[in-house]
Amino acid sequence: MRKPNLTINDIAKALNISKSTVSRALRDTHDINPKTKLRVLEFAAKHDYHPDILAQSLRSRSTKTIGVIVPAYNIPFYSTAIGGIQDYAMKMGYNVIVCHSNEQYEIEIKNVEALLNAGVEGIIISVARDTEKNEHIKKLKNKGIPLVLFNRVIEDFKSAKVVVNDYYGAKNMVDYLIKTGCKKIAHITGPNNLLLSNNRKEGYLDALKDGGIEINEELIVEGDFTIQSGIRCTEKLLEDNEGIDAVFAVCDAVAFGTMKVLKKRGIRIPQDISVAGFTNEPMAELVEPSLTTVKQPIYEVGETASKLLFAQLKDPDLPAELCVLETTLEIRESTK
Amino acid sequence: MRKPNLTINDIAKALNISKSTVSRALRDTHDINPKTKLRVLEFAAKHDYHPDILAQSLRSRSTKTIGVIVPAYNIPFYSTAIGGIQDYAMKMGYNVIVCHSNEQYEIEIKNVEALLNAGVEGIIISVARDTEKNEHIKKLKNKGIPLVLFNRVIEDFKSAKVVVNDYYGAKNMVDYLIKTGCKKIAHITGPNNLLLSNNRKEGYLDALKDGGIEINEELIVEGDFTIQSGIRCTEKLLEDNEGIDAVFAVCDAVAFGTMKVLKKRGIRIPQDISVAGFTNEPMAELVEPSLTTVKQPIYEVGETASKLLFAQLKDPDLPAELCVLETTLEIRESTK
Numbered sequence: 209m210r211k212p213n214l215t216i217n218d219i220a221k222a223l224n225i226s227k228s229t230v231s232r233a234l235r236d237t238h239d240i241n242p243k244t245k246l247r248v249l250e251f252a253a254k255h256d257y258h259p260d261i262l263a264q265s266l267r268s269r270s271t272k273t274i275g276v277i278v279p280a281y282n283i284p285f286y287s288t289a290i291g292g293i294q295d296y297a298m299k300m301g302y303n304v305i306v307c308h309s310n311e312q313y314e315i316e317i318k319n320v321e322a323l324l325n326a327g328v329e330g331i332i333i334s335v336a337r338d339t340e341k342n343e344h345i346k347k348l349k350n351k352g353i354p355l356v357l358f359n360r361v362i363e364d365f366k367s368a369k370v371v372v373n374d375y376y377g378a379k380n381m382v383d384y385l386i387k388t389g390c391k392k393i394a395h396i397t398g399p400n401n402l403l404l405s406n407n408r409k410e411g412y413l414d415a416l417k418d419g420g421i422e423i424n425e426e427l428i429v430e431g432d433f434t435i436q437s438g439i440r441c442t443e444k445l446l447e448d449n450e451g452i453d454a455v456f457a458v459c460d461a462v463a464f465g466t467m468k469v470l471k472k473r474g475i476r477i478p479q480d481i482s483v484a485g486f487t488n489e490p491m492a493e494l495v496e497p498s499l500t501t502v503k504q505p506i507y508e509v510g511e512t513a514s515k516l517l518f519a520q521l522k523d524p525d526l527p528a529e530l531c532v533l534e535t536t537l538e539i540r541e542s543t544k
Numbered sequence: 545m546r547k548p549n550l551t552i553n554d555i556a557k558a559l560n561i562s563k564s565t566v567s568r569a570l571r572d573t574h575d576i577n578p579k580t581k582l583r584v585l586e587f588a589a590k591h592d593y594h595p596d597i598l599a600q601s602l603r604s605r606s607t608k609t610i611g612v613i614v615p616a617y618n619i620p621f622y623s624t625a626i627g628g629i630q631d632y633a634m635k636m637g638y639n640v641i642v643c644h645s646n647e648q649y650e651i652e653i654k655n656v657e658a659l660l661n662a663g664v665e666g667i668i669i670s671v672a673r674d675t676e677k678n679e680h681i682k683k684l685k686n687k688g689i690p691l692v693l694f695n696r697v698i699e700d701f702k703s704a705k706v707v708v709n710d711y712y713g714a715k716n717m718v719d720y721l722i723k724t725g726c727k728k729i730a731h732i733t734g735p736n737n738l739l740l741s742n743n744r745k746e747g748y749l750d751a752l753k754d755g756g757i758e759i760n761e762e763l764i765v766e767g768d769f770t771i772q773s774g775i776r777c778t779e780k781l782l783e784d785n786e787g788i789d790a791v792f793a794v795c796d797a798v799a800f801g802t803m804k805v806l807k808k809r810g811i812r813i814p815q816d817i818s819v820a821g822f823t824n825e826p827m828a829e830l831v832e833p834s835l836t837t838v839k840q841p842i843y844e845v846g847e848t849a850s851k852l853l854f855a856q857l858k859d860p861d862l863p864a865e866l867c868v869l870e871t872t873l874e875i876r877e878s879t880k
Contacts, residue, residue, distance in 0.1 A: 271658075273661065286617075287618040291618065294644060304644070305611075305641045305662060308640070326607075494803075495827075495830060
């Protein structure tokens with residue numbers, strides 16, 4: 209009979225050795241006492257630790273492949289981040305395979321299974337919009353698979369993480385809008401179950417507070433990172449409010465949607481309404497007027513996630529590290 | 545000793561049975577006479593047909609996963625096409641894992657290895673810019689792995705393929721430019737080892753011929769699908785020539801680069817120079833002026849590739865089919 213709930217932790221306790229030793233034994237690395245390794249493998253076999261012998265065998269023979277799960281194939285942020293992940297992995301002699309969750313938790317679970325079946329040695333994940341549970345990621349940790357979360361992370365889950373300083377990026381941008389004379393600043397947020405959205409919103413709120421501007425809940429609407437949501441939210445903002453003089457969007461795609469609505473209605477950017485985004489996508493420079501935005505070190509986010517993963521591959525006992533990369537303001541023509 | 549060159553064909557000939565039967569025996573499907581299956585497996589084992597027993601075992605147990613290789617992570621065309629591939633695969637109960645070749649033949653070879661190790665049941669490929677050889681793809685065919693090429697295909701390699709009608713897309717666009725009064729029409733091509741680039745160039749040349757316009761080689765420069773190459777090529781075109789009244793770019797990204805240069809130099813679009821692209825990326829509608837372009841059914845290209853792959857999974861003997869999807873003109877503000 210299978211005992212699917214046996215974890216590395218259980219094996220470590222039963223044999224009175226460290227989790228790291230168990231993990232290395234199961235991954236068939238060479239920096240381990242052969243006798244200890246045999247004890248671990250025998251115990252694991254006896255208790256059917258890895259029912260999928262084939263996948264396990266494939267894993268243990270070192271596939272030199274890591275897996276990446278991103279929420280969507282059409283968000284330019286992830287394209288660039290994958291570049292950073294892959295370039296570093298290739299330097300280390302590894303292949304990268306990528307899965308897309310289509311922003312759905314159920315698909316994310318299947319992605320994890322597909323990558324495990326593929327024998328990846330470690331996984332880098334940015335979670336789907338609607339991922340609030342973390343059983344699938346816990347399972348990876350229990351299996352001793354090195355793991356790094358990036359960009360969209362789960363707040364209360366302990367693991368290596370790479371994010372940008374969303375709070376300060378937003379705070380600095382809204383400080384800047386206030387400095388240029390904007391007084392009625394709307395904010396289109398991201399989905400509010402994501403840490404990233406909340407941190408950017410906090411930055412917006414604190415900037416208003418510091419600037420002595422009263423918070424008006426009607427000026428805050430929830431989008432979802434797409435151009436379409438930028439269009440929808442901006443139309444709603446303009447219908448419900450008068451005198452808005454700036455829109456701060458959670459990301460560039462949403463800001464492009466905002467610009468589209470304003471231009472269609474003959475509202476001048478930035479003379480009538482300033483528009484600011486967050487990301488610095490390649491197109492931010494090319495739209496007209498060019499978009500003022502918070503510049504994220506996107507490639508570096510991916511590269512850093514890759515570095516943290518390889519550090520874990522080398523040393524499974526590495527403490528979970530949170531890397532926060534800084535952002536800068538990229539001031540262009542869409543703001544006063 | 546390994547005999548790496550033994551193919552399904554060889555086994556079929558030696559045992560006097562069909563390739564399809566060999567393929568099914570090796571993939572451990574159930575619609576085959578058990579005795580025949582045994583004969584094939586024994587022969588294959590004796591001649592060491594699949595030295596990698598583990599990967600083979602993993603494959604044969606049906607991983608319900610297909611693999612995709614695309615040349616770059618930052619070309620929006622592929623993001624959308626992957627969407628079409630994945631949505632159809634998911635309907636069929638399959639996962640999709642994606643590899644990026646970074647436009648390099650060597651990485652493409654590694655991608656193929658990574659996907660085989662991952663136990664994918666079929667592969668969909670769009671080849672790298674510098675892929676001229678096809679040994680790695682031949683290998684897949686010899687292993688009996690279902691295969692579909694899409695968008696960037698290798699002309700003289702027989703396999704299922706999905707492309708758009710590049711020739712007519714380009715021909716129709718340049719016909720249109722001529723109809724609107726343009727007489728000195730430049731063309732920024734794609735890399736000239738790719739069928740796609742040559743087909744679009746042929747369309748451009750034939751439209752000029754039909755329009756009674758003499759071909760001027762100085763008006764044709766080679767780009768590489770990036771905004772940067774659009775900038776570089778447009779600067780060269782403007783330096784070497786006078787009186788250009790239209791630029792037809794091999795893709796939208798290149799056209800964005802062209803627009804950037806023209807706007808910087810104060811050249812009016814379309815009054816002084818018309819600009820046309822190819823693809824219809826989401827940004828084509830948002831740049832200013834909005835970009836006239838050849839609209840490709842991108843999602844459908846991916847979806848069709850997926851359909852052809854699953855048809856092969858069902859019937860390995862399916863003849864290699866070439867699907868050519870039609871394009872339409874999307875006339876916007878960047879042309880007269």
